[in-house]
Each structure stands twice: as C-alpha cells, then as structure tokens.
Amino acid sequence: MTRAADRAFTALIGIALLSSVILVALFLSLLSHLGEPVPALVLALASIGIVLGLASLARQLADTLALIRRLLRARVAMSGALATEAAALGLGDRIDLVADDRPFAFAYWFARPRVCVSTGLVSRLEPDELRAVLAHELWHVERRDPLRIVVARYFAAGLYVIPIVDDLVAHYDLVKEVAADEHAVSALGDVRPLARALYRLMPHAEEMDMGLLTPVGGLSVTEARIEQLVEHQPIVARLPRLHVALSVATLGAALVLLAGHTPLAGRLDILLAWPPAALIALAAVPGVAQQLRTVAHR
C-alpha cells in the first residue's frame, strides 16, 4: 500500500503539473490581449485560480502555525512509556508531548516533520497501542506528508477548473492513511494494537446519536481504514466521469486557445474562440463551488 500511496501522489502531482504548464502558458499568451472579450474571460478565470491557490497556501500555513504555536506552549517532558515506545521506533528526537486532555496524535511541519502527541492520548492507550499510533505517524513523517498535504491542497484549489485534481487529493487522503496503518501493523506484527487504538479513540456512539458528526455520502476515511484492516481490499481511485470529462475538456479547450494565440498560428477567430472559453467557464462553476465547500468543511 506504500507503493499505492506513492503512486497516487505521483499521479496527482503529474496531472497537476501538466495542467499547470498548459494553463500558465495560456495565461501568458493571452496577457497582451486583455482588451478582448475571450482573453479577458479566460484571464479572469485564471486569476480566480491564482487567488484560490495562494489563499489555500496562506490559510494552511497560518492555521498550521497557529495550532502548532498554541499546542507547543503546552509541551511537557516525555513520559516513560512514550519515551520507550518512541525510542524503539527511532522517533526519540522527533516527538513532542503536549499537556492536553484531548486525545490526539499527528505529524506536523514540512522540511523535517515531527510527531505531536497529547498526554490525553498517552493516558488512554496501552503501550502496544501507543506504539501502533507512533508507527502510523512515523510513516507520515518519513514521507513528509504534511508538506505533501499542503502542496496537494494548493494544486486542488489553484486548478479548480480541473476537478479530477481535487478527486485525486481525496484519494491520496485515504490511501496515505491506509498505508500508514499497514506500516503500523507490519511494525508490530499484529493488527490488534492498532485496531484497539482506533477503537478507543474514535468518537463515542452517543455522539453520533446527538448528530455531532456530519453525515456524508460514501465511506468516511475511518470507515475505509477499518474495512482495509478487516478485509484488505485494494483501493481504487473513484473519479466521477463528469469530473474526468470536464477536466479533459478544459485542458483540450486550453490547448485550442493556446494554439490560436501563438505567434506562428496567428490569432484564433473570435467565433472559434468562444466555445473553448465557454467550456472552461463551465468547468469553473463546479470547481469554485467545490473549493468553497472544502473551505466550509475544514
């Protein structure tokens, strides 16, 4: 599954970079025709993408810094159990324990990620369960997942007219967790400590009854992880056909417009330029809606 996660991330970045090259080239080729209606429309759509991408980047960095600063103010000396388990996994100098009753564990920061664990988590778990959680986070640390998450979300926001990029981000969100789980099971040689840790930390049933958790379509990431632990089914990326069609059509339309605005080809006739421009505008509508929903849910 580690390979599947790496493949998913490579596919995501590959498609994102290819799309970026085409759209940036189109953007630059149209800049000198700003006074005309079709270039003006396409440049406006491209500008929205630039704003969404930069806003996503700024928001992620600011929010992450705010969380880290607040949590690390509560940093305390490592407890015996945590120090032992962290050292056993080679995480000894890359772990922070924070005094907080809330049970959480996560990998954070970008160049050299660290693991943050709360006293609330340590007190709730048995030593082998704690080791399973740390092994899970170690996988994220080794792959610099916090950095990957920032980059993936940046592309998803900036390339809002290519909806499969957002779908590929969601797919990576799932496979990275399943791969980290597999790493933890393999490190401990037993699935039960990880299963017990997940079971202990997941929201209580009564919170579900109270409507605390938002119902969403399909499996949640945690549900899919449980299915993987139990059934080991391969995970296939679910790319809605409409999104694939819109993405391909947008890139095709961008290429047509780009070809029509090169010095060699001369200028594309305005009647021929409207359909591809309208297609990109059509893809922009669900793209913007999706980005707004994403911001609202986070």
Add this chain to the structure above:
Amino acid sequence: MRGMPPADIGKLKRMRRGEDKFLGSLEAQVMDRVWSRGSATVREIVDDLTRTRQLAYTTVMTIMTRLHEKGLLRRAREGKTYVYRPAYSRQEFRAQLSRDIVRGLVAEFGDVALAQFLAALDRVDDRHRKSLERLARGDR
C-alpha cells in the same frame, strides 16, 4: 447530555476558539447566573446583571429564549412568566464541550496541514464500529 439538539453541535463545529465562541459573552453570563441560582426568571437575571452594566429586559429575554432554543435552558410557565432552569449542570456542559472541542481540534484551527492519526469529525457507522471491535478483540 443526551437530548441536546443537533443545532448546538452545528454551532459548536463552527466554533473557533472554544467556549467563548460557543456561547456569546452575554450568553455565558446568563448561563453563569442561572447555574448559580438553580432556576431564574428573566427579571431576576436582569436584576443580577444590571448591577454591573446596563442591559435592557428585552435583550436578556432574547438571550434566554435563544439558550432555550439551543437546548441549554429548560423553561416552565409559572403564572404569567417563564421560569428557566439549566438543562445540564455546569460540569456536564463543560465536560461535553471539552470532549467536543477534542473532536474538533483541527476543525477548530481551520485549514491545518497535519497527518492526524484519527480525523476528528470522521463518521463511523455501527457496522464498522462493531467490525473494528471484533478485530480489536482478536475474533475477526
């Protein structure tokens, strides 16, 4: 805390910095007074709060109606007025709030770039919960 309507939780999820944002400043003061008294009418709360600040009767009435709608205050008509009582003790409310803030640790901070062990607000249905429980016990 069972019985708290989903509307509370929706607000809680939008919360950014904990209890202060979950309860507005005036809501928190009203709850504080009702918890201290055990039960109170709008007039009694107005009298308590206007010792330190100017407040209109209708403002406090609106706040208490909102707290009732949120499920935090119960009320019963006694004669011509409503008498309000807390639906939960202060400890119950804080315990629930703190647990829910746990769930929303990352939601609380917005767009954080972290790889979390467990997504705070992820949904797990009963079938998956039981399946995980069997696996955790080792009898899958």
